[in-house]
Amino acid sequence: MSYKHTIDNDICKGCGLCIAVCPKKVLEIADKVSTKGYYPAYQAHPEDCIYCAICCTMCPDVAITITESADESAAKQEAEV
Ligand code: SF4
């Protein structure tokens, strides 16, 4: 099964906590400011992500979500939101 890792730039405040806890060093701070005026985290190395969800748990603003990438799962996810 495949997964999709998403960071919401409108929520992320660029605190860096997720970057610090990621065991695979996937995440980095972007060099472009968001519409909210922060430098958000992003997946600099998505190929290394193991979808452990530690970053999701750590984020104080719940900016990170991991969803199943299959179409039916995406529909299910939307229904749950
Ligand atoms: S899910 Fe795990 S491996 Fe992937 S970015 Fe988050 S902490 Fe890193």
Ligand code: SF4
């Ligand atoms: S922990 Fe959350 S708010 Fe902080 S940089 Fe990561 S995604 Fe952004």
